[in-house]
Amino acid sequence: MKEFFNVADIATVLGMAVDFPTVATEKIALDEALGRVLVVDFQAEDDLPGFDRSTMDGYAVCATSTYGAGESNPAYLTVTGTIGMGQTPAMTVSAGQAARISTGGMLPPGADSVVMIEHTAPIDEQTIEVYRSVAPGQNVVAKDEDAAKGEILLRAGTRLRAQEIGLLAACGVATVAVFMPPAVGIISSGDEVVPIDAVPRSGQVRDVNSYTLAAQVRRCGARVRTYGIVGDRFDDLLATSQRALAENDMVLVSGGSSVGTRDLTVEVLAALPQSRILVHGVSISPGKPTILAQCAGKAFWGLPGHVTSAMVVFMVLVRPFISHVGGCTSDVPVCVPARLTRNVASAQGRVDYVRVRLVVKDGQPWAEPIMGASGLIRTMVAADGLVAIHMNSEGVEQGDSVDVMLFA
Amino acid sequence: MKEFFNVADIATVLGMAVDFPTVATEKIALDEALGRVLVVDFQAEDDLPGFDRSTMDGYAVCATSTYGAGESNPAYLTVTGTIGMGQTPAMTVSAGQAARISTGGMLPPGADSVVMIEHTAPIDEQTIEVYRSVAPGQNVVAKDEDAAKGEILLRAGTRLRAQEIGLLAACGVATVAVFMPPAVGIISSGDEVVPIDAVPRSGQVRDVNSYTLAAQVRRCGARVRTYGIVGDRFDDLLATSQRALAENDMVLVSGGSSVGTRDLTVEVLAALPQSRILVHGVSISPGKPTILAQCAGKAFWGLPGHVTSAMVVFMVLVRPFISHVGGCTSDVPVCVPARLTRNVASAQGRVDYVRVRLVVKDGQPWAEPIMGASGLIRTMVAADGLVAIHMNSEGVEQGDSVDVMLFA
Numbered sequence: 001m002k003e004f005f006n007v008a009d010i011a012t013v014l015g016m017a018v019d020f021p022t023v024a025t026e027k028i029a030l031d032e033a034l035g036r037v038l039v040v041d042f043q044a045e046d047d048l049p050g051f052d053r054s055t056m057d058g059y060a061v062c063a064t065s066t067y068g069a070g071e072s073n074p075a076y077l078t079v080t081g082t083i084g085m086g087q088t089p090a091m092t093v094s095a096g097q098a099a100r101i102s103t104g105g106m107l108p109p110g111a112d113s114v115v116m117i118e119h120t121a122p123i124d125e126q127t128i129e130v131y132r133s134v135a136p137g138q139n140v141v142a143k144d145e146d147a148a149k150g151e152i153l154l155r156a157g158t159r160l161r162a163q164e165i166g167l168l169a170a171c172g173v174a175t176v177a178v179f180m181p182p183a184v185g186i187i188s189s190g191d192e193v194v195p196i197d198a199v200p201r202s203g204q205v206r207d208v209n210s211y212t213l214a215a216q217v218r219r220c221g222a223r224v225r226t227y228g229i230v231g232d233r234f235d236d237l238l239a240t241s242q243r244a245l246a247e248n249d250m251v252l253v254s255g256g257s258s259v260g261t262r263d264l265t266v267e268v269l270a271a272l273p274q275s276r277i278l279v280h281g282v283s284i285s286p287g288k289p290t291i292l293a294q295c296a297g298k299a300f301w302g303l304p305g306h307v308t309s310a311m312v313v314f315m316v317l318v319r320p321f322i323s324h325v326g327g328c329t330s331d332v333p334v335c336v337p338a339r340l341t342r343n344v345a346s347a348q349g350r351v352d353y354v355r356v357r358l359v360v361k362d363g364q365p366w367a368e369p370i371m372g373a374s375g376l377i378r379t380m381v382a383a384d385g386l387v388a389i390h391m392n393s394e395g396v397e398q399g400d401s402v403d404v405m406l407f408a
Numbered sequence: 409m410k411e412f413f414n415v416a417d418i419a420t421v422l423g424m425a426v427d428f429p430t431v432a433t434e435k436i437a438l439d440e441a442l443g444r445v446l447v448v449d450f451q452a453e454d455d456l457p458g459f460d461r462s463t464m465d466g467y468a469v470c471a472t473s474t475y476g477a478g479e480s481n482p483a484y485l486t487v488t489g490t491i492g493m494g495q496t497p498a499m500t501v502s503a504g505q506a507a508r509i510s511t512g513g514m515l516p517p518g519a520d521s522v523v524m525i526e527h528t529a530p531i532d533e534q535t536i537e538v539y540r541s542v543a544p545g546q547n548v549v550a551k552d553e554d555a556a557k558g559e560i561l562l563r564a565g566t567r568l569r570a571q572e573i574g575l576l577a578a579c580g581v582a583t584v585a586v587f588m589p590p591a592v593g594i595i596s597s598g599d600e601v602v603p604i605d606a607v608p609r610s611g612q613v614r615d616v617n618s619y620t621l622a623a624q625v626r627r628c629g630a631r632v633r634t635y636g637i638v639g640d641r642f643d644d645l646l647a648t649s650q651r652a653l654a655e656n657d658m659v660l661v662s663g664g665s666s667v668g669t670r671d672l673t674v675e676v677l678a679a680l681p682q683s684r685i686l687v688h689g690v691s692i693s694p695g696k697p698t699i700l701a702q703c704a705g706k707a708f709w710g711l712p713g714h715v716t717s718a719m720v721v722f723m724v725l726v727r728p729f730i731s732h733v734g735g736c737t738s739d740v741p742v743c744v745p746a747r748l749t750r751n752v753a754s755a756q757g758r759v760d761y762v763r764v765r766l767v768v769k770d771g772q773p774w775a776e777p778i779m780g781a782s783g784l785i786r787t788m789v790a791a792d793g794l795v796a797i798h799m800n801s802e803g804v805e806q807g808d809s810v811d812v813m814l815f816a
Contacts, residue, residue, distance in 0.1 A: 030604070031634075034623040051610060085600065085611035104600050106610030146784050154789070161815060162623035163788035166715055169604045169619040170785050192493065192512050196438070196577045202459060202514030203493035211577040215442040215570035226439075307574055334814065336744050337773060365745060376554050377578050378561070380571035406742065407569060 007281040010351055013292065013317055016278055017324040020299050023180045023249050030168055033160050035221045036178035037328045042154040044147035048171060052107040056139040059098035059120060060111035066133040074129035083108060098128060107140060114139035157329030179327035182222040185244030186213050188229045189237055189255030190305060208307045208377065209254035216314045219408040220322045237268045245295055249325055254303040254310050262289055265302040269293040283350040287313035307377050312353045335403040338367040343397050346389040355383035356404055367404050415689035418759055421700065421725055424686055425732040428707055431588045431657050438576055441568050443629045444586035445736045450562040452555035456579060460515040464547040467506035467528060468519035474541040482537035491516060506536060515548060522547035565737030587735035590630040593652030594621050596637045597645055597663030598713060616715045616785065617662035624722045627816040628730045645676045653703055657733055662711040662718050670697055673710040677701045691758040695721035715785050720761045743811040746775040751805050754797040763791035764812055775812050
């Protein structure tokens, strides 16, 4: 058991997110608010639509006037006028009466329903036949059916999709208070890392993490600042870390696939002002050598150097922190239930994340594990998502039901 | 059956997408390529990693030299040197020999595997004990394991996620040819539509569609130009439509919840140069009064005025067209299998899209239909996705298995 000594489990790490403060807020135009996060509950200022509204072209009536009406025994109603668009009706409607109304028109006092024009025929200038009965409320949207004045329509912390934007538009909201997108600084560390346009020699690898992590951060709705590659020198990593902390709400350092780089990251974290290492190793695979520190209130992550390990840790641990720091309480990973196409072995004492491809067999979704060394980015390209094999499991078997957490 | 006469089914409409040309292409920096679409197949220019690479700190050996080694009967190997980082090894390794190597180092000729340093002990300057056997290839990534020179790694039409960006970075690709994001023009039509900061009077509605459709277009990775509200006047709608067609790759006109506006859209389409109406009514609910025309090669959609109807038609019909025009062949809607919590009735002869909320009961996903008039945007806010009830079905029953197409 000694190798898991002092290693935190995933739930413990995720539980630490609440100790990090959320970012500042701003007011922006509604048409820029897609994907942004509401700062306060949104309450309806007025009833919506605000008046009883017809959903059809026809006649506003009292439903009781139509009861029993049919093709062979129509109801005869007296037309008292036409409801002009954009106007409050001047007439009232009593039993035996009807008022011409268009889609969207305001129901006159007394009327509780609308007869579709297709179910009527004119007899003379002032009289119509009605061939079908209507129920109270039929073909009408009540004045507070979309929203009642004072009702809470959206909760603080909601990330705005097209429909929430639409609801705000329907309520006449042209500007909205949202959290700033969190700014995340990304540093690649390690003497072995070279820029992507260099040809790696023996012992060298291209700086893939700066690109994958930046893409993952952007998919969370956060902003990215990259700080390039920093070699395994204490002063350099300290200086770059300090700059990144000052300029961002969170910092990710990838590297440390070798013990030397990992130790260096820990030394730098210890040297940063107001810094406290919260996590040094997580019971997750891939991704065990993950470090989390709080530096002047901000999260500072040391992520593994292997690209796939860093991506998995990002999905499982970093992303929920970005959501929290960005004020969001509505983010949940998208999961698809499926069955495994083959057995997968696993070690106890850690959560294993297996890359899988979703395939459909006999109309059912199946999760096909992608094999290959964990360092190979191609295994991520071939995959649609991750399956977690839990701490106390020795593996999962062909046909077992699993949840596939989809890549964003 | 007459009401469905001349109405196209969904598959027929979707099949028309191939008749629309794709947008132009551009070369951009890899770090701006997230969500963009590859123009041509991406082929590996070189083997990746390019040399047999150690994944551990230890000794490069011939696996056969370690066969049978164990704690009680170690193998004794002669150390012939150290492989310097960033250098091509100067030595070769024969049976009975070993070369010191670090993670990422290049294997010397003759060696086919790496013994972890933890499984060895030094005897003297030139000799080590090895306590475990290794198999050929163990702790080594082969020189073409991530990619073999000439191999097609990504197909044209792939939308780039974080991992595809990472694969391109690993291959040293700093700029990439992608399709331009399609530009989509959005027009709201109808005398009854008022700006969202106005207070609607009887017969009026706020211009919600410009906001919801813009958000949906952006979620597809396309660009938006909005043209505001145009009243029910032929000349105005014609002029705005012409401008929007000239400035964009696709145009959406929403409105036409009343017959008058719908007819006007058709008249305008007929008057546009090089215009042909392909679809006038679709067997879908909500969304039946949908119009599609091809105008000078571009798709021009007439969408329903009801916000929820327009959103559903966008998801089911417009989005696949935007994918196609944007060059993408890899977009598929994200679907979650679930079981229905209650019966839902449906009319034959059309596909009904029911809004549902996903809930978990007994660890299984269930789809709970959201009730309420289709015009209510709140029904979309409460929902996670749509369930299709097929053409020849009279409905689905509680407990039936369905696929939930998630909102983007």
